[in-house]
Amino acid sequence: MTAKPVNLTEALQSFTEVYSPRIVARMNDYDVRVAHTRGEHVWHTHADTDEFFLVLDGRFDIAIREADGHEHTVVLHPGDTYVVPRGTEHKPSSPGGSILMFEPTGTLTTGDAVAGEIPAHVDSTAGHDLV
């Protein structure tokens, strides 16, 4: 439960790490998280949940690998929303920016099936509390 309002700009200013989401609100058994984005994330899949993205600033791309192996990239700008369906292999990347995500509490940033090693600049986490 949120006792008082949380401003997204202030939340983003409270940390600098990229791909290391902070939980700005909890509702039911879901988290609202914000993250700075820069560089390549990692190919991963969430078997059991869709994942909602809203771009707050900059640009955020999501490479999608279809079941047939075909890849395409969704390019997102501020104000753009996109849902990656459960079970869909995807890899975010960004020249720099910030995003808001909505996902079930406990969902890992790297999903439950990662292709390859997790790069050092990607935090494998279910989100951190704001401090």
Next chain:
Amino acid sequence: MTAKPVNLTEALQSFTEVYSPRIVARMNDYDVRVAHTRGEHVWHTHADTDEFFLVLDGRFDIAIREADGHEHTVVLHPGDTYVVPRGTEHKPSSPGGSILMFEPTGTLTTGDAVAGEIPAHVDSTAGHDLV
């Protein structure tokens, strides 16, 4: 599932009605909705769900009536997020603006317990699809 990105600004420009949410994305059994806000909403309660608000533009106030009858108002500006806990009687109002909401699919704008008549400018709906 969202097949392609939906931009929140374009979504809001596609309709003018206040307090009549449009569904911009679906993820799992939740909706992401946007709405224009202006004037007084109505006191209501969602018994079974929290409700997440993000102010996109303008100002959005949420009057909260505690279980002991005490009332206070949360004043929200762009970028502010707030969660109204389930079972909490609340009444939004706004001098004008727009908001984003997360809530379970099927959640009514007027909840499941309304105090008094629903004003004509408030649409009692589980959200409309974008057209």
